[in-house]
Amino acid sequence: MSGFQVTTLGQFIIERQSEIPGVKGEFSRLLRDIGIAAKIISREVNKAGLAEILGETGNENVQGEDVKKLDIIANTLMIDCLSKGGECCAVASEEDEHIIPITTPQAKDAKYVVMMDPLDGSSNIDVNVSIGTIFSIFERVTPLGSTPTEADFFQPGNKCLAAGYMIYGTSTMLVYTTGNGVNGFTLDPSIGEFCLSHPNIVTPKTGKIYSVNEGNKADFPAGLNTYIDWCQQIDKDTNRPYSSRYIGSMVADVHRNLLKGGIFIYPMTTKKPKGKLRLLYECNPMAFIIEQAGGRATNGYGKRILDLVPTELHERSPILMGSEEMVLQLEGMLERETQAQ
Numbered sequence: 515m516s517g518f519q520v521t522t523l524g525q526f527i528i529e530r531q532s533e534i535p536g537v538k539g540e541f542s543r544l545l546r547d548i549g550i551a552a553k554i555i556s557r558e559v560n561k562a563g564l565a566e567i568l569g570e571t572g573n574e575n576v577q578g579e580d581v582k583k584l585d586i587i588a589n590t591l592m593i594d595c596l597s598k599g600g601e602c603c604a605v606a607s608e609e610d611e612h613i614i615p616i617t618t619p620q621a622k623d624a625k626y627v628v629m630m631d632p633l634d635g636s637s638n639i640d641v642n643v644s645i646g647t648i649f650s651i652f653e654r655v656t657p658l659g660s661t662p663t664e665a666d667f668f669q670p671g672n673k674c675l676a677a678g679y680m681i682y683g684t685s686t687m688l689v690y691t692t693g694n695g696v697n698g699f700t701l702d703p704s705i706g707e708f709c710l711s712h713p714n715i716v717t718p719k720t721g722k723i724y725s726v727n728e729g730n731k732a733d734f735p736a737g738l739n740t741y742i743d744w745c746q747q748i749d750k751d752t753n754r755p756y757s758s759r760y761i762g763s764m765v766a767d768v769h770r771n772l773l774k775g776g777i778f779i780y781p782m783t784t785k786k787p788k789g790k791l792r793l794l795y796e797c798n799p800m801a802f803i804i805e806q807a808g809g810r811a812t813n814g815y816g817k818r819i820l821d822l823v824p825t826e827l828h829e830r831s832p833i834l835m836g837s838e839e840m841v842l843q844l845e846g847m848l849e850r851e852t853q854a855q
Protein backbone atom coordinates (compact mmCIF):
# COMPACT_ATOMS: atom_id res chain seq x y z
CA MET A 515 0.00 0.00 0.00
CA SER A 516 1.63 3.27 -1.04
CA GLY A 517 1.53 6.08 1.50
CA PHE A 518 0.02 8.43 -1.08
CA GLN A 519 -2.93 6.23 -1.88
CA VAL A 520 -4.06 5.38 1.63
CA THR A 521 -7.59 6.32 2.67
CA THR A 522 -7.92 6.30 6.43
CA LEU A 523 -11.13 5.41 8.25
CA GLY A 524 -11.47 9.01 9.44
CA GLN A 525 -11.18 10.39 5.89
CA PHE A 526 -13.59 7.80 4.54
CA ILE A 527 -16.24 8.53 7.17
CA ILE A 528 -16.19 12.23 6.33
CA GLU A 529 -16.19 11.60 2.56
CA ARG A 530 -19.23 9.33 2.82
CA GLN A 531 -21.20 11.37 5.37
CA SER A 532 -23.44 12.93 2.71
CA GLU A 533 -24.66 9.48 1.56
CA ILE A 534 -26.63 8.90 4.74
CA PRO A 535 -29.90 10.83 4.75
CA GLY A 536 -30.42 13.17 7.68
CA VAL A 537 -27.09 12.63 9.40
CA LYS A 538 -24.59 15.30 10.23
CA GLY A 539 -21.18 15.63 11.79
CA GLU A 540 -22.23 14.08 15.12
CA PHE A 541 -22.88 10.76 13.47
CA SER A 542 -19.48 10.79 11.79
CA ARG A 543 -17.87 11.69 15.07
CA LEU A 544 -19.60 8.75 16.75
CA LEU A 545 -18.24 6.39 14.11
CA ARG A 546 -14.79 7.86 14.54
CA ASP A 547 -15.03 7.42 18.33
CA ILE A 548 -15.75 3.74 17.73
CA GLY A 549 -12.70 3.62 15.46
CA ILE A 550 -10.60 5.00 18.32
CA ALA A 551 -12.03 2.46 20.76
CA ALA A 552 -11.18 -0.23 18.20
CA LYS A 553 -7.52 0.75 18.20
CA ILE A 554 -7.32 0.72 21.99
CA ILE A 555 -9.09 -2.65 22.31
CA SER A 556 -6.81 -4.04 19.60
CA ARG A 557 -3.80 -2.91 21.60
CA GLU A 558 -5.14 -4.60 24.75
CA VAL A 559 -6.04 -7.81 22.90
CA ASN A 560 -2.59 -7.97 21.33
CA LYS A 561 -0.76 -7.75 24.61
CA ALA A 562 -3.19 -10.01 26.46
CA GLY A 563 -0.75 -12.85 27.03
CA LEU A 564 1.83 -10.50 28.52
CA ALA A 565 -0.30 -8.27 30.64
CA GLU A 566 -1.84 -10.81 32.99
CA ILE A 567 -5.29 -9.92 31.78
CA LEU A 568 -6.17 -13.36 30.55
CA GLY A 569 -8.51 -15.52 32.55
CA GLU A 570 -11.76 -15.11 34.33
CA THR A 571 -12.85 -12.42 36.75
CA GLY A 572 -14.70 -14.98 38.86
CA ASN A 573 -18.02 -13.30 38.04
CA GLU A 574 -20.86 -14.30 35.74
CA ASN A 575 -22.61 -11.90 33.37
CA VAL A 576 -26.39 -11.49 33.26
CA GLN A 577 -26.65 -14.57 31.09
CA GLY A 578 -24.79 -16.80 33.54
CA GLU A 579 -21.63 -16.94 31.43
CA ASP A 580 -18.15 -16.60 32.91
CA VAL A 581 -16.81 -13.10 32.40
CA LYS A 582 -13.26 -12.88 31.12
CA LYS A 583 -11.11 -9.97 32.18
CA LEU A 584 -10.68 -8.83 28.59
CA ASP A 585 -14.48 -8.76 28.16
CA ILE A 586 -14.67 -6.20 30.93
CA ILE A 587 -11.71 -4.20 29.66
CA ALA A 588 -13.26 -3.98 26.18
CA ASN A 589 -16.67 -3.08 27.63
CA THR A 590 -15.23 -0.27 29.73
CA LEU A 591 -13.11 1.08 26.87
CA MET A 592 -16.06 1.21 24.49
CA ILE A 593 -18.29 2.94 27.05
CA ASP A 594 -15.53 5.45 27.89
CA CYS A 595 -15.00 6.31 24.22
CA LEU A 596 -18.75 6.61 23.61
CA SER A 597 -19.16 8.82 26.71
CA LYS A 598 -16.45 11.28 25.71
CA GLY A 599 -17.83 12.19 22.30
CA GLY A 600 -21.26 13.42 23.39
CA GLU A 601 -23.17 11.87 20.47
CA CYS A 602 -24.36 8.72 22.23
CA CYS A 603 -27.04 8.94 24.92
CA ALA A 604 -27.12 5.27 25.97
CA VAL A 605 -25.47 1.91 25.37
CA ALA A 606 -26.72 -1.67 25.52
CA SER A 607 -23.98 -4.24 26.02
CA GLU A 608 -23.79 -8.00 26.28
CA GLU A 609 -21.96 -7.46 29.54
CA ASP A 610 -24.60 -5.31 31.26
CA GLU A 611 -28.06 -6.40 32.36
CA HIS A 612 -29.63 -2.98 31.81
CA ILE A 613 -29.06 -0.15 29.37
CA ILE A 614 -26.34 2.31 30.38
CA PRO A 615 -27.43 5.94 30.06
CA ILE A 616 -24.52 8.28 29.32
CA THR A 617 -24.74 11.03 31.88
CA THR A 618 -21.89 13.31 30.80
CA PRO A 619 -22.97 16.96 30.26
CA GLN A 620 -21.96 16.78 26.58
CA ALA A 621 -24.33 13.82 26.01
CA LYS A 622 -27.40 15.73 27.24
CA ASP A 623 -28.85 16.21 23.76
CA ALA A 624 -27.25 13.17 22.15
CA LYS A 625 -29.29 11.60 19.38
CA TYR A 626 -27.90 8.09 19.08
CA VAL A 627 -27.84 4.79 20.96
CA VAL A 628 -25.22 2.08 20.52
CA MET A 629 -25.67 -1.67 20.96
CA MET A 630 -22.58 -3.80 21.29
CA ASP A 631 -20.89 -7.03 22.09
CA PRO A 632 -17.55 -5.68 23.28
CA LEU A 633 -15.70 -8.98 22.89
CA ASP A 634 -17.33 -11.73 20.91
CA GLY A 635 -15.91 -15.24 20.93
CA SER A 636 -15.10 -15.27 24.64
CA SER A 637 -14.11 -18.93 24.70
CA ASN A 638 -11.25 -18.09 22.32
CA ILE A 639 -9.76 -15.20 24.32
CA ASP A 640 -7.37 -17.27 26.43
CA VAL A 641 -6.14 -19.44 23.59
CA ASN A 642 -4.95 -16.77 21.15
CA VAL A 643 -7.66 -17.37 18.55
CA SER A 644 -9.46 -14.58 16.66
CA ILE A 645 -12.12 -12.65 18.54
CA GLY A 646 -14.12 -9.56 17.66
CA THR A 647 -16.21 -6.56 18.72
CA ILE A 648 -19.68 -5.94 17.26
CA PHE A 649 -21.53 -2.62 17.25
CA SER A 650 -24.58 -0.93 15.80
CA ILE A 651 -25.94 2.62 15.92
CA PHE A 652 -29.61 3.64 15.98
CA GLU A 653 -31.29 7.01 16.35
CA ARG A 654 -33.13 7.22 19.67
CA VAL A 655 -36.94 7.21 19.55
CA THR A 656 -37.56 8.93 22.88
CA PRO A 657 -37.40 12.76 22.94
CA LEU A 658 -34.01 14.44 22.83
CA GLY A 659 -32.86 15.47 26.29
CA SER A 660 -35.08 12.94 28.12
CA THR A 661 -33.71 9.90 29.93
CA PRO A 662 -33.17 7.12 27.37
CA THR A 663 -35.25 3.97 27.86
CA GLU A 664 -35.33 0.42 26.55
CA ALA A 665 -37.74 1.65 23.85
CA ASP A 666 -34.71 3.24 22.19
CA PHE A 667 -33.23 -0.24 21.85
CA PHE A 668 -36.32 -2.24 20.94
CA GLN A 669 -36.12 -1.19 17.30
CA PRO A 670 -35.95 -3.72 14.48
CA GLY A 671 -32.62 -4.03 12.69
CA ASN A 672 -34.12 -2.42 9.57
CA LYS A 673 -33.91 0.93 11.45
CA CYS A 674 -30.18 0.54 12.04
CA LEU A 675 -28.08 3.47 10.77
CA ALA A 676 -24.70 1.79 10.95
CA ALA A 677 -23.28 -1.55 12.00
CA GLY A 678 -19.84 -3.00 12.07
CA TYR A 679 -17.36 -5.30 13.63
CA MET A 680 -13.72 -5.32 14.54
CA ILE A 681 -11.83 -8.57 14.09
CA TYR A 682 -8.62 -9.14 16.02
CA GLY A 683 -6.98 -11.73 13.79
CA THR A 684 -3.71 -11.97 11.88
CA SER A 685 -4.27 -8.25 11.58
CA THR A 686 -6.96 -6.05 13.12
CA MET A 687 -9.77 -5.03 10.79
CA LEU A 688 -12.82 -2.83 11.11
CA VAL A 689 -15.65 -3.62 8.69
CA TYR A 690 -18.78 -1.49 8.62
CA THR A 691 -21.83 -0.39 6.70
CA THR A 692 -24.08 2.64 6.83
CA GLY A 693 -26.52 1.09 4.38
CA ASN A 694 -24.51 1.93 1.26
CA GLY A 695 -22.42 -1.20 0.91
CA VAL A 696 -19.73 -2.63 3.14
CA ASN A 697 -16.16 -1.46 3.49
CA GLY A 698 -13.24 -2.99 5.36
CA PHE A 699 -10.25 -1.24 6.93
CA THR A 700 -7.05 -2.83 8.16
CA LEU A 701 -5.14 -1.33 11.07
CA ASP A 702 -1.65 -0.34 9.98
CA PRO A 703 0.25 -0.43 13.28
CA SER A 704 3.13 1.61 11.83
CA ILE A 705 0.91 4.69 11.46
CA GLY A 706 -1.81 3.73 13.95
CA GLU A 707 -4.60 4.16 11.40
CA PHE A 708 -7.30 1.96 9.93
CA CYS A 709 -6.70 2.07 6.16
CA LEU A 710 -9.23 1.16 3.49
CA SER A 711 -8.12 -2.31 2.38
CA HIS A 712 -11.39 -3.98 1.31
CA PRO A 713 -13.55 -1.42 -0.52
CA ASN A 714 -17.11 -2.34 -1.42
CA ILE A 715 -17.16 -5.93 -0.16
CA VAL A 716 -19.56 -8.14 -2.10
CA THR A 717 -20.10 -11.66 -0.80
CA PRO A 718 -20.25 -14.49 -3.36
CA LYS A 719 -23.77 -15.75 -4.20
CA THR A 720 -22.67 -19.23 -3.23
CA GLY A 721 -19.66 -20.85 -1.62
CA LYS A 722 -18.33 -24.11 -0.28
CA ILE A 723 -17.96 -23.44 3.42
CA TYR A 724 -20.55 -24.27 6.06
CA SER A 725 -20.01 -23.11 9.64
CA VAL A 726 -22.01 -24.67 12.44
CA ASN A 727 -21.19 -26.35 15.74
CA GLU A 728 -21.76 -29.92 14.63
CA GLY A 729 -21.22 -31.14 18.17
CA ASN A 730 -24.87 -30.20 18.72
CA LYS A 731 -26.11 -32.33 15.80
CA ALA A 732 -28.27 -34.57 17.99
CA ASP A 733 -30.26 -31.48 19.02
CA PHE A 734 -30.57 -29.89 15.55
CA PRO A 735 -33.80 -29.62 13.56
CA ALA A 736 -34.06 -32.50 11.07
CA GLY A 737 -33.87 -30.12 8.09
CA LEU A 738 -30.49 -28.83 9.22
CA ASN A 739 -29.11 -32.35 9.52
CA THR A 740 -30.40 -33.08 6.01
CA TYR A 741 -28.51 -29.99 4.81
CA ILE A 742 -25.29 -30.98 6.60
CA ASP A 743 -25.48 -34.47 5.07
CA TRP A 744 -26.03 -32.86 1.67
CA CYS A 745 -22.97 -30.59 2.18
CA GLN A 746 -20.86 -33.67 2.91
CA GLN A 747 -21.95 -35.69 -0.13
CA ILE A 748 -19.63 -35.98 -3.12
CA ASP A 749 -20.88 -34.26 -6.27
CA LYS A 750 -18.49 -32.68 -8.78
CA ASP A 751 -21.17 -30.57 -10.47
CA THR A 752 -21.99 -28.70 -7.28
CA ASN A 753 -18.43 -28.66 -5.89
CA ARG A 754 -19.26 -30.95 -2.98
CA PRO A 755 -18.25 -31.97 -0.43
CA TYR A 756 -18.15 -28.52 1.12
CA SER A 757 -15.63 -27.62 3.81
CA SER A 758 -16.69 -27.44 7.43
CA ARG A 759 -15.08 -24.44 9.16
CA TYR A 760 -16.08 -23.37 12.66
CA ILE A 761 -13.88 -21.16 14.83
CA GLY A 762 -16.46 -20.51 17.53
CA SER A 763 -16.05 -16.73 17.21
CA MET A 764 -18.99 -15.56 15.15
CA VAL A 765 -17.19 -12.47 13.92
CA ALA A 766 -14.30 -14.55 12.59
CA ASP A 767 -16.55 -17.22 11.07
CA VAL A 768 -18.79 -14.66 9.39
CA HIS A 769 -15.86 -12.53 8.21
CA ARG A 770 -14.23 -15.50 6.48
CA ASN A 771 -17.50 -16.56 4.85
CA LEU A 772 -18.27 -12.97 3.82
CA LEU A 773 -15.03 -12.84 1.84
CA LYS A 774 -14.94 -16.41 0.55
CA GLY A 775 -18.62 -17.36 0.29
CA GLY A 776 -20.30 -19.66 2.76
CA ILE A 777 -23.04 -20.05 5.33
CA PHE A 778 -22.93 -19.45 9.09
CA ILE A 779 -25.58 -21.22 11.16
CA TYR A 780 -26.51 -20.94 14.82
CA PRO A 781 -29.83 -22.77 14.84
CA MET A 782 -32.51 -23.43 17.37
CA THR A 783 -31.76 -26.68 19.17
CA THR A 784 -33.86 -28.81 21.49
CA LYS A 785 -31.78 -27.46 24.40
CA LYS A 786 -31.80 -23.86 23.12
CA PRO A 787 -35.09 -23.31 21.26
CA LYS A 788 -34.17 -19.67 20.57
CA GLY A 789 -30.60 -20.45 19.54
CA LYS A 790 -27.69 -18.82 21.36
CA LEU A 791 -26.87 -15.55 19.66
CA ARG A 792 -28.38 -12.31 20.85
CA LEU A 793 -30.64 -10.44 18.45
CA LEU A 794 -29.77 -6.86 19.35
CA TYR A 795 -26.01 -6.84 19.39
CA GLU A 796 -24.95 -10.04 17.61
CA CYS A 797 -27.54 -11.08 14.99
CA ASN A 798 -28.79 -7.68 13.81
CA PRO A 799 -25.46 -5.96 13.13
CA MET A 800 -24.03 -9.00 11.35
CA ALA A 801 -27.26 -9.47 9.35
CA PHE A 802 -27.16 -5.82 8.25
CA ILE A 803 -23.57 -6.22 7.04
CA ILE A 804 -24.32 -9.50 5.27
CA GLU A 805 -27.34 -8.06 3.48
CA GLN A 806 -25.41 -4.96 2.49
CA ALA A 807 -22.77 -7.22 0.95
CA GLY A 808 -25.46 -8.97 -1.11
CA GLY A 809 -26.03 -11.94 1.21
CA ARG A 810 -29.05 -13.16 3.15
CA ALA A 811 -29.79 -13.44 6.88
CA THR A 812 -32.91 -15.05 8.34
CA ASN A 813 -34.03 -16.98 11.39
CA GLY A 814 -34.59 -20.04 9.18
CA TYR A 815 -38.33 -19.92 9.67
CA GLY A 816 -39.49 -17.36 7.16
CA LYS A 817 -38.33 -14.22 8.98
CA ARG A 818 -35.65 -11.82 7.90
CA ILE A 819 -33.46 -11.10 10.97
CA LEU A 820 -33.69 -7.34 10.36
CA ASP A 821 -37.50 -7.42 10.56
CA LEU A 822 -37.68 -9.05 14.00
CA VAL A 823 -38.98 -6.62 16.61
CA PRO A 824 -37.10 -7.05 19.91
CA THR A 825 -38.98 -7.19 23.19
CA GLU A 826 -36.06 -7.95 25.51
CA LEU A 827 -32.59 -6.48 25.70
CA HIS A 828 -30.77 -9.81 25.69
CA GLU A 829 -33.17 -11.87 23.59
CA ARG A 830 -31.84 -14.55 21.32
CA SER A 831 -32.64 -15.68 17.81
CA PRO A 832 -31.66 -18.60 15.64
CA ILE A 833 -29.73 -17.30 12.64
CA LEU A 834 -28.63 -18.46 9.18
CA MET A 835 -26.55 -15.98 7.21
CA GLY A 836 -24.17 -15.76 4.32
CA SER A 837 -24.22 -16.50 0.62
CA GLU A 838 -27.77 -16.09 -0.64
CA GLU A 839 -28.10 -19.39 -2.52
CA MET A 840 -26.81 -21.42 0.42
CA VAL A 841 -29.15 -19.75 2.91
CA LEU A 842 -32.13 -20.21 0.56
CA GLN A 843 -31.31 -23.87 0.13
CA LEU A 844 -31.13 -24.52 3.85
CA GLU A 845 -34.37 -22.59 4.40
CA GLY A 846 -36.04 -24.83 1.83
CA MET A 847 -34.88 -27.97 3.64
CA LEU A 848 -36.02 -26.64 7.03
CA GLU A 849 -39.41 -25.78 5.59
CA ARG A 850 -39.87 -29.18 3.90
CA GLU A 851 -38.97 -31.04 7.09
CA THR A 852 -41.34 -28.87 9.13
CA GLN A 853 -44.19 -29.53 6.70
CA ALA A 854 -43.46 -33.28 6.75
CA GLN A 855 -43.85 -33.44 10.54
Ligand code: AHM
Pocket residue numbers: 579608631633634635636637727762763764765780790
Ligand atom coordinates in the same frame (compact mmCIF):
# COMPACT_ATOMS: atom_id res chain seq x y z
P1 AHM B 1 -19.98 -14.85 23.39
O1 AHM B 1 -20.55 -13.53 23.00
O2 AHM B 1 -20.18 -15.17 24.84
O3 AHM B 1 -18.57 -15.03 22.95
O4 AHM B 1 -20.89 -15.97 22.64
C1 AHM B 1 -21.07 -15.89 21.26
C2 AHM B 1 -20.23 -16.91 20.55
C3 AHM B 1 -20.14 -16.66 19.07
O5 AHM B 1 -19.04 -15.87 18.76
C4 AHM B 1 -19.99 -18.05 18.51
O6 AHM B 1 -20.47 -18.16 17.22
C5 AHM B 1 -20.78 -18.89 19.46
O7 AHM B 1 -20.82 -18.17 20.68
C6 AHM B 1 -20.19 -20.22 19.70
O8 AHM B 1 -21.03 -20.96 20.51
P2 AHM B 1 -20.91 -22.55 20.66
O9 AHM B 1 -19.68 -22.79 21.46
O10 AHM B 1 -22.16 -22.97 21.34
O11 AHM B 1 -20.79 -23.11 19.26
Ligand code: MG
Pocket residue numbers: 608631633634635796
Ligand atom coordinates in the same frame (compact mmCIF):
# COMPACT_ATOMS: atom_id res chain seq x y z
MG1 MG C 1 -20.94 -12.46 21.76
